[in-house]
Amino acid sequence: KAKREGKGRYVFYSEDIMQLYAENNKLANKLKYALDNSELILNYQPQYNLETGKITGLEVLVRWIHDNKFIPPSKFIPIAEETGQIYEIEYWIIESSLRQKKIFETMGNYDMTISINLSSKSLCSDINFNNLEKIFLSYDVDYSHIIVEITETAIISDIHFAVNRLKKLRDLGVKIALDDFGTGYSSLTHLKELPIDIVKLDRSFIQSIEEDGKDAMIIKSILYLALDLNYEVVAEGIETEGQLEFLKKYKCQTGQGFLLSRPVPIESIVF
Numbered sequence: 001k002a003k004r005e006g007k008g009r010y011v012f013y014s015e016d017i018m019q020l021y022a023e024n025n026k027l028a029n030k031l032k033y034a035l036d037n038s039e040l041i042l043n044y045q046p047q048y049n050l051e052t053g054k055i056t057g058l059e060v061l062v063r064w065i066h067d068n069k070f071i072p073p074s075k076f077i078p079i080a081e082e083t084g085q086i087y088e089i090e091y092w093i094i095e096s097s098l099r100q101k102k103i104f105e106t107m108g109n110y111d112m113t114i115s116i117n118l119s120s121k122s123l124c125s126d127i128n129f130n131n132l133e134k135i136f137l138s139y140d141v142d143y144s145h146i147i148v149e150i151t152e153t154a155i156i157s158d159i160h161f162a163v164n165r166l167k168k169l170r171d172l173g174v175k176i177a178l179d180d181f182g183t184g185y186s187s188l189t190h191l192k193e194l195p196i197d198i199v200k201l202d203r204s205f206i207q208s209i210e211e212d213g214k215d216a217m218i219i220k221s222i223l224y225l226a227l228d229l230n231y232e233v234v235a236e237g238i239e240t241e242g243q244l245e246f247l248k249k250y251k252c253q254t255g256q257g258f259l260l261s262r263p264v265p266i267e268s269i270v271f
């Protein structure tokens, strides 16, 4: 199987890739009906103040249950980005999250933060971004407690463009978190150029705290620097007591992970 690409260049696809392509096509077709059929649901993973042990916020994580099967976001979000379905899906996620924020406020809880993951595609598309600005404005909630999580990959392809967009989001009052920090290319020196409020240390770092002396050193220095630069640091993927103790010792304010709580339906969270 060969496809002509440009001037006389041929690209060959292996059977594996063709199969993956067909599979993704099938999923993309099913995804069209997922929203209408209520197959998408939102789970919330609590984030804790590591010093007090209190829940300070929730990260919204989308789930797709199709034919009783769980399809992970790592699988369908890239497909939705490819087909453009991500816009509609993310619109729904943001509206639901803002509605949840409003419910908290109605119950008298104004401090709970809600963190929403935003795909790079949504950030970059002009039409979609205008729509996003509109929904963000249409809810009467305290936006200083809404956090938009962006990954480094969303930023590095065109840093000036991304910085502009992030500034616009910030103008709405929301806070910006840099997700999966440490997995991409951006270094600590990059950070100060970005309009961000929060740095989320990637799980891969946290996992090696106890085994890898160098990683532990890197985390220590990130924590010190972040404190100096006035960033809040959130540690992702805390799974062991040892990791938790290390993070507390070096004054990481906030953390989330299976040790503390898995992502769960909102009704299951014990505050």
Ligand code: C2E
Pocket: 045, 060, 061, 062, 072, 073, 074, 077, 090, 093, 117, 118, 119, 149, 179, 180, 203, 236, 237, 238, 239, 256, 257, 258, 259, 263
């Ligand atoms: P992320 O934003 O970095 O989310 C953290 C992921 O780590 C989540 O996986 C969460 O379930 C998982 N996790 C949390 N604590 C632990 C832990 O202690 N151990 C382990 N092994 N995993 C932990 P999930 O829900 O499968 O999401 C994967 C990625 O998919 C997310 O990474 C995010 O990039 C994307 N995603 C999820 N929900 C959404 C969404 O609503 N919108 C967008 N655009 N992307 C989403």
Ligand code: MG
Pocket: 059, 117, 149, 179
């Ligand atoms: Mg995230």
Ligand code: MG
Pocket: 179, 180, 200, 202, 236
């Ligand atoms: Mg992350």
Ligand code: MG
Pocket: 179, 180
């Ligand atoms: Mg991630």
